[in-house]
Amino acid sequence: MIIALLFVATTVNYIDRTMLGLLAPSLGKELNWSENDYGTIVTAFQAAYALGFLLMGWLIDRFGPKVGYAIAITIWTVGHVAHGFASTVAGFMAARVILGVGEAGHFPAVVRSSSEWFPQKERALAIGWVNSGTTIGVILTAPTLALFLTYLGLGWRETFIWSGLFGLALLLLWWKFYSNPRESGTVSEAELAWIEHDPPEKLEQVPWRRLITKREAWAFAVAKFLTDPVWFLMLFWLPKYFNSTYGVDLKVVLLPMIIMYLLSDFGSIAGGWVSSKLIQGGHTPNFARKVTLLLSGCAVLPLLFVSGLSNMWLAVLLIGIALAGHQSFSSNLLSLPPDMFPKRAVGSAIGLGGFAGGIGGMIMAKSTGLVLEATNGNYTLIFMACTAVYFLAVAAIHLLSPRLEPVRVA
Numbered sequence: 001m002i003i004a005l006l007f008v009a010t011t012v013n014y015i016d017r018t019m020l021g022l023l024a025p026s027l028g029k030e031l032n033w034s035e036n037d038y039g040t041i042v043t044a045f046q047a048a049y050a051l052g053f054l055l056m057g058w059l060i061d062r063f064g065p066k067v068g069y070a071i072a073i074t075i076w077t078v079g080h081v082a083h084g085f086a087s088t089v090a091g092f093m094a095a096r097v098i099l100g101v102g103e104a105g106h107f108p109a110v111v112r113s114s115s116e117w118f119p120q121k122e123r124a125l126a127i128g129w130v131n132s133g134t135t136i137g138v139i140l141t142a143p144t145l146a147l148f149l150t151y152l153g154l155g156w157r158e159t160f161i162w163s164g165l166f167g168l169a170l171l172l173l174w175w176k177f178y179s180n181p182r183e184s185g186t187v188s189e190a191e192l193a194w195i196e197h198d199p200p201e202k203l204e205q206v207p208w209r210r211l212i213t214k215r216e217a218w219a220f221a222v223a224k225f226l227t228d229p230v231w232f233l234m235l236f237w238l239p240k241y242f243n244s245t246y247g248v249d250l251k252v253v254l255l256p257m258i259i260m261y262l263l264s265d266f267g268s269i270a271g272g273w274v275s276s277k278l279i280q281g282g283h284t285p286n287f288a289r290k291v292t293l294l295l296s297g298c299a300v301l302p303l304l305f306v307s308g309l310s311n312m313w314l315a316v317l318l319i320g321i322a323l324a325g326h327q328s329f330s331s332n333l334l335s336l337p338p339d340m341f342p343k344r345a346v347g348s349a350i351g352l353g354g355f356a357g358g359i360g361g362m363i364m365a366k367s368t369g370l371v372l373e374a375t376n377g378n379y380t381l382i383f384m385a386c387t388a389v390y391f392l393a394v395a396a397i398h399l400l401s402p403r404l405e406p407v408r409v410a
Contacts, residue, residue, distance in 0.1 A: 009106065123335050124289075
């Protein structure tokens with residue numbers, strides 16, 4: 001039930017963040033946006049999302065995932081609905097800032113909840129299932145827009161407003177069904193013993209001044225800084241790549257997008273399963289996580305052969321495998337903070353990493369535009385960089401935390 005609840009939350013989160021991107025071409029014509037105007041709106045979201053991680057990570061550690069995530073859902077739903085009332089670039093920037101701050105609470109809440117409900121042996125697999133909701137949300141955004149715009153005959157403003165009901169429904173579900181295992185009233189003694197069979201820890205609030213002095217926190221943050229931008233690149237640039245290279249609009253021809261993102265879902269779940277299976281087989285978490293991270297990075301290598309392919313479906317397959325590698329990497333990377341930090345520090349550690357990933361995403365967005373402009377739209381250098389960062393991230397993790405040992409923060 002907890003996995004299902006977090007999966008639904010992830011799906012709603014990604015529908016809300018993706019909707020503007022699919023509506024942008026028509027909104028740009030209606031509201032006379034320039035390319036720079038839209039870029040400014042996107043940058044506002046990414047900056048708020050990055051900074052929001054620091055706030056939301058602390059908030060979820062301070063009040064717990066039930067209250068902290070409820071606050072995050074409320075904020076991002078208000079931001080999503082606010083799009084329906086915006087008319088100017090400044091208005092959309094404001095809406096995206098509110099959305100970004102709220103949505104930044106999602107992954108700190110997911111990982112903190114997973115650390116409460118799943119022992120170390122199962123945690124990566126649980127996060128893998130939940131993380132697969134990111135791509136389901138992306139896939140479902142176009143059908144959601146079709147439901148409101150075509151079948152219900154609503155305008156784009158009403159679509160933003162009425163689709164806010166998804167966030168409201170999620171908030172009610174979260175508040176009704178989420179609690180920690182001891183307070184749930186539905187967990188047997190045997191199941192509770194299994195959930196809590198990892199070595200006990202002293203639950204205490206961990207100040208930022210302690211967290212940022214730990215190399216393990218920076219191991220996670222550096223890896224997020226290097227690899228999160230690849231996911232942002234795929235979300236924001238894949239439609240443009242397929243349109244310029246193959247003349248295909250992924251908002252209309254959905255099959256390529258469905259294939260690529262379903263492959264990424266497989267990677268998310270498979271990556272979590274591999275490391276969990278290795279731990280259950282007697283290997284240390286250090287061995288299991290790092291081997292799976294390295295294998296995941298190898299799965300991204302087919303991206304090297306995409307640029308210049310004349311066969312679109314072969315490109316779809318190779319990009320799909322690379323996305324699977326990224327999601328496998330992401331599922332295991334998100335499992336590291338609960339491995340290393342006390343539960344009351346997990347949200348803050350995730351927040352630090354998310355902040356670093358958001359900054360990396362902003363740099364990637366700007367760099368991608370400059371490279372494409374300088375190379376007349378050639379993606380070869382970009383795809384080469386995307387494959388290299390995973391191996392740099394594994395090296396950084398190993399150098400900063402050679403054994404992934406639990407951190408003493410007291």
